[in-house]
Amino acid sequence: MDNYNNTDNKFRRYKAYVSIAGTTQFHLRNPYMIAWWSAAFPGFGHLLLSKYLRGLVLFIWEVVVNYNARINLAMVHSFCGNIELAKESLDTRWMLMYIPVYIFGIWDSYRTCIDMNKVALLAEREDAPFNSFSIGALEINYLDKRKPEMSVLWSLFMPGLGQLHIHRVLSAFFSLIWTIIFLYFSKALIAVQLLFLGNIQQATFVLDKQWLLYMPSMWGFAVYDSYMNTVENNKLYNWEQRAFLIKQFQHPNFSIKKGKVVD
C-alpha cells in the first residue's frame, strides 16, 4: 500500500519514489565523483546514480574480463616494478576488450550525471507529488532520517550493511554477495588471521593478488554510497515535511498576537 498513487501521470518529472526496494531520488551529484567511481570499478558510477541494471552488468563484466585478462595481477607487478612479470601475466586473448568498455563506463556515468542534475533541478521546481510511504507483505519503507556516521561504520565492517541501514536493498544485497566472493577468493581473511599471529611473510604469500585488488574499491564504494544516500534521504525527508507543514498548518485565519512573554 502506498500513500500516493500516480494514476494519471499528469506531471512531467518526479523528484523521488519510495518503494519496497528502496528510496530512489534525483538529487545533485558531482559528475567528477561519479566518473571517479566508474574508474575505480566499472558499474559503481551507475549504481551511485541508481541505474542498477547497467551498473550490475558493467560490474560483472569488470570481474569476468579483468579476471581472465589478469589486469589486476599485471597492476600489482607494474606497481612493484616487475614490468616483465606484468607483461607475462596479461592474457592477450582477453586484454584488448577491457579498454573500450572501461572507458565507456566512465564516460557514460559522467554524461548521465550531468543530465540527471538538470532533471533534478527541473523536478524540484515542478514539485510534483510522489509516493513517500510503502508497506507490503515483504517489506516496509518510508521517508526517515538516519545517522550518516552509522552508515559509514557499518559499511566499514561489511560492505552492504550501510546500505541495508538506509533500506537500499538492491545495492545492499549486491555489495554483501560480492564482498563474500572477493573475501573468499582473495583469501584475505586467512591473511588477516596470520597477521594477528604476527606472521607477515606467510600472510603475504597466501594472498591471491588478482582477487585482492577488487576489494579496496568495494569498501570505498560501500562507504561513499551509503553515506551519500543517508544524507540525501535526510534532505528529502526535510523537504517533504516542509511541504506537508506548509500545506496543512498555515490556516489563513491564524494571526500572530502581540503580548507579554510569561513563564
Added chain:
Amino acid sequence: MVQVFSTFEHSANLELAISYLEKNGIHKENIFAIPLTNRKTERRLFDSIHNADGISLISTGTALGTAFSVVGASIGFRLEWGPIYWGLIGTGGGFILGFIIDLYYYKFVKKNQRLRRGKNSEVILIVDCEETQSDMVENILWHHFALGTAKIQYEIQ
C-alpha cells in the same frame, strides 16, 4: 489567551507533537508551522562542489583512500609489512589527505557558505490555546524535543 512559540528540527517527533496536540483538543487551525530556510543554497549546475551534503568532507577522502589502497596493496607485495598493512596504510593515508584537502577547501576557500554544525532550528511552531491549556501544550512540545519554547499572553480584543 496564550500563544506558545517553539522551534524544532525536522523529524518525526515534530509530527508526533502535532498529532498529540490535536488529540488533546487543540484545533488544527490553531497550529501554525513555519519551516525555515537554514542556508542559502547555491545552485550552479556545472559546479564541481555538488557533494552530498553541500559540505561533504568524505568525498575526496573515500576517492583518494581507495586509490592509495590499490597502490599500497600492490606495492605491499614487495615491502616487508605485506599488502594488507600497506593497503590499510594507503586507505588511511589517502582518506586523511582527502579529508584535509576538503577541510582546507571549506575552511578557507569557501568559508562563507557553511551551515552551522549541531542542532539547527528548522521549524517554528506556534500554538494558540486557552491559558489553562498552555502548560499542557508546552509539556507536549518539550516531550517531543522542542529546541526552545516561549509563552506569549495576550488579551482578546
